[in-house]
Amino acid sequence: MDQRERAGLQAAIAAFTTWGLLTVYWKQLGEFDPVELIAWRVASAALIMSVAVTVLRRWAPVLGAFRDAPTRLRLGAAGVLLTVNWTAYVWAVTNDRVLETALGYFLSPLGTMAIGVFVLGEQLTPFRWASIGFAATGVVVLTVSYGRVPWIALVIAGSWSTYGLIKRRVPLAPAESLTAEMLVLLGPALLTIVVASSGAGWPGAEAVWAQADGIDWLLVIGTGAITAFPLTLFAFAAQRVPFTLLGPANYLVPLINFLLGWVVYDESLPWVRAVGFGLVWFALGLVTVEMVRAHRRAVRLRREPATVA
Structure with missing residues (x-):
């Protein structure tokens, strides 16, 4: 492994470790409503990503994407799926279902394979068919164990896998794509914050504006930073680390969640x-x-012609 790959792998491990430890972060905000927390996250991330895109002078691709109708639709769909994924995850963490979030992110790669077969018409090898079979059996066993379908895990896995499918069709780099998605969601997020803060929100919800103290506010505003920071590290790693190494490194996220939930x-x-x-x-x-x-x-196949020559 050369120095470039080593730096990329270090960035990937830092990104995945950060994503895994976000469970601890969200636990500190457990007294607030998950829907409003996600609204604050969107608003904060939109501000941070807009500043970043301005500094990098990358507004042209973002604005160009909004001018293209099919891309606008895909960005909207990606934003909705991301909101569903984030809300399900935060709801699970604040309701003591961290193990289910781990299960959801363990299932996500297998969900992506299922989309490849049933949506994109890709062919699976016997190994991959077997993996889907074992995963489906695992979900059945877990359903028996819980006494119910582990729906939160399935929502997390399904929304994340489908989000990945939509992202493949958005012609933007990761940071620019996230910026566009946050801008699409900014209006609904601000409306949610206003409604919750006015006291006209949903029953049982404790509005951030009414309940947060100084530390809470730092954590709430910081949700934008914890969104942008690991994404930047991941984008750096994705350009330097082979996907055969980057893929398994993804398992750090659910493994950390599993250990947090259990231990x-x-x-x-x-x-x-x-x-x-x-x-x-x-x-x-x-x-x-x-x-x-x-x-x-x-x-090996790439090296063989050179050896023959």
Whole structure:
């Protein structure tokens, strides 16, 4: 591994570790309504990303994307899916379901594969079919364990996988795309904040404006920074690290959430539930092994002509 790849891998590990530890951050805001928290996150992220795009002088691609009708629709869809994903995650964290968030992000790569097959018409290898089978069995076992379908995990996995599909069709770099998505969501986010702050919001919700103290305000405003910081690191890493290494590194996020939920927040993990998680992990292991084998095979094929010559 050369110095460029090593720097990229360090950035990737920092990004994924930050994303995983965001659970601790959101736990500190557990007394507030998740919907309003996401509205504040959108508003804060929109401000930070707008400043960043201004400094980098990258407004031209963003404005160009808004002038194209199909791209506008995709940005709107991406923004909605991101909102669903963020809200489900924050709701789960603040309602002591951290293990379900871990399950959701463990299932996301497998959900992406399912989209590839059933939406994009891609072909799966036997290894990948087996991985989907093990993951589906794991969800069934977890449903038995919970006594209900782990819907929050399925919402997180489904929204994130579909968000990835939409993002593939948005012709913008990661930072510019996030900026456009936040601008699409800014109007509804500000309206949500105003409604909640006026006291005319939903029953049982504690408006940030009425309840937050000094530390709370720092955390609420900081949600924009915790959105932009790991994304910047990830964008740096994605340009330097092979995806066969970057893909498995993604598992750091749900692994950290799993350990936080089980060890730190003492969420229940009976043996049946552990078996369900184990089946999902085995499914991910199959995918990872195949990715590594495919990468090695591709490298060998690239080298063979040079050897013959």
